[in-house]
Amino acid sequence: MSSALALSAVTSVLQTSLGLVYNSSALGTITVSAIAPDLVESKYGIGPDSGPLVNLFLHQVTPNAAWRNIDFPSLAADGSTRLKNPPLALDLHYLLTAYASDDTEAEALLGYGILMLHENPILPRALITSILGTLSSSTYNDALKAAGLDAQIEMIKLSPATLGREEMAWLWTALKADYRPTFPFQASVVLMRNDNPAVFSLPVLTRNIVVQPGVSAQLFGLQPPNDQSPTLVGDTVQVNGSALSTASQISIANPTTHVTYAFAPALGGAHDTSVSFQVPEDPANLPSGVCQLSLIFKNASGIVTQHTSNVVLGIGLKVAATPVPSAAASGGGTLISLTCDPQVRPGQNVYLILSSQTNSNMQVVAAQPFTTQTASLSFQFTPALTADTYAARLQVDGVLAPVASNWKFTPPATLAVLP
Known part of the structure; x- marks a missing residue:
């Protein structure tokens, strides 16, 4: 995977590649910049007497939809334990703009650049390594060389992008620069990731799978006393369903107070189609409010399963x-x-x-x-x-x-x- 300098590394490789194309063309010496269009005009003095110039501008970065949900959640339920270290997958959106003062020169500049992108739909790893290796030694350039762009699992692909006239007009208006012949394209996908340590689960040594015949329990709904809600302490509540006769415990969970209260259905026990119980009188441990009710089942093999009702239980004060x-x-x-x-x-x-x-x-x-x-x-x-x-x-x-x-x-x- 690449480091956080992957965006800069992609732009640097594209900028150098375009410079090599123009240097071998019949257009002579062409300046290739990689700054915002408004800075191009102020820095190079774009005007009737200015020389030819091509600018590469990264105008948008978007998450890559295909890679975004490819891995499991990166953090455990506690919010701190790192289970996975998924990469940040990004698509880079560029504008290739030609500046020239002579007739048809801007078209020629744009033609060479578009043809280069067409003939190189993928940036080879060797090309990335070669171009970044030619950068002069400095703290920043050395960091670009070590960004790992040439070693990421998926190679960089270049593809044309389509921007309508309204989108292009809005974009150049936002850039506050005069419009010039422009070709939009996309570089995908850049995978960035820090080397964060992750926790791995222990291997499964043996598997103990027990299959028993029978119908799984189902909960259909709750029947409060007198068919009125909410219930109060001491009220009798009936849980309707099927295959409920083996219910061993009732669990009442209050999400607001984060309290779960479990007890045995002592009132009449459990039947196949219903389980009746009294709301326990335990004022210190059973809070009131909106609660989720579950039935806990334990079979002869000691396997415990829990079925939760999709109807909430309201316990009133x-x-x-x-x-x-x-x-x-x-x-x-x-x-x-x-x-x-x-x-x-x-x-x-x-x-x-x-x-x-x-x-x-x-x-x-x-x-x-x-x-x-x-x-x-x-x-x-x-x-x-x-x-x-x-x-x-x-x-x-x-x-x-x-x-x-x-x-x-x-x-x-x-x-x-x-x-």
């Missing part, structure tokens, strides 16, 4: 039955403190929604900041709440809990907030 949520006047507003179940963790977004049963007004307030895992939450309502009866709902990470109501009373009793 509920206001603990005791102590009763308290409200206090604070700074011209109302501070409500309550206890929730399960506990919430830093990074989770928790809101308290109060809906007045008198005028149907609804107010939403975020929980006051907390830095540790806690079951105690405080909400500051400003201005102060008026004396009324409110329906209270907690929302965590987008999961909205049912209304905190006591159905033993008629009408149901809800959270009472005093001003």
Whole structure:
């Protein structure tokens, strides 16, 4: 593979190759430059009395689509362990421009250059080595010689490019230079890579493959209690599917808190078409929010497989039955403190929604900041709440809990907030 100087090395080889062509032509001494067109005019004084000149300009560099995804990911999941060292594959887009003051001289210059590119669709390795070897010794030129362009796995190919009149006009307008006869072409592919050490896996000494007859388990969906979502701690959830009788564990993963909670389906066990379980009462270890549910299977050979449902499980927060949520006047507003179940963790977004049963007004307030895992939450309502009866709902990470109501009373009793 080539180093980061591969782009410069390609341009240098093309520039020297064009110079050799013109020196052996009937046009005499021709200057071949490799700078931007606007710099050509200021440096060489392009005008009616200027000598003939050909300029090679790299106007665009694009990733090579064929090489871009040819290798595996270069880094492991931790973002630091290098598994592979794939090359950076690039296509180089050039403009070959002829400058001349005599009639038809620019056409002659362009003709020699285009013919050279046509007859040399591939830059031979020996040519690259020879041209870079003739460069005078300097820190920069020595680095070009060691760029490794002649040793990369794929050789440099030259092919014409097509630019319409509008694209060409836009390009020269952006270059802020006067248009001259130009031939666009492409050099592909340049493979650049640093010598980064990679980690290799150990060889596979033996293969233990067990094939057992049977139908693979499938998960069709979740059935929350009363067909309503979300679920609360203690609610019964049914997982519907097929070939579920051998499910040994249920796994609930919360991507926000990065917690995975596994337990056995103790409620009624597992059946062929369904598995029922109760959402565990473990406020410190099972967080609420949007969760991914999976069933874990273990066969007689000890092989463990996991099947994940494509339907998420929402576990809502509920206001603990005791102590009763308290409200206090604070700074011209109302501070409500309550206890929730399960506990919430830093990074989770928790809101308290109060809906007045008198005028149907609804107010939403975020929980006051907390830095540790806690079951105690405080909400500051400003201005102060008026004396009324409110329906209270907690929302965590987008999961909205049912209304905190006591159905033993008629009408149901809800959270009472005093001003």
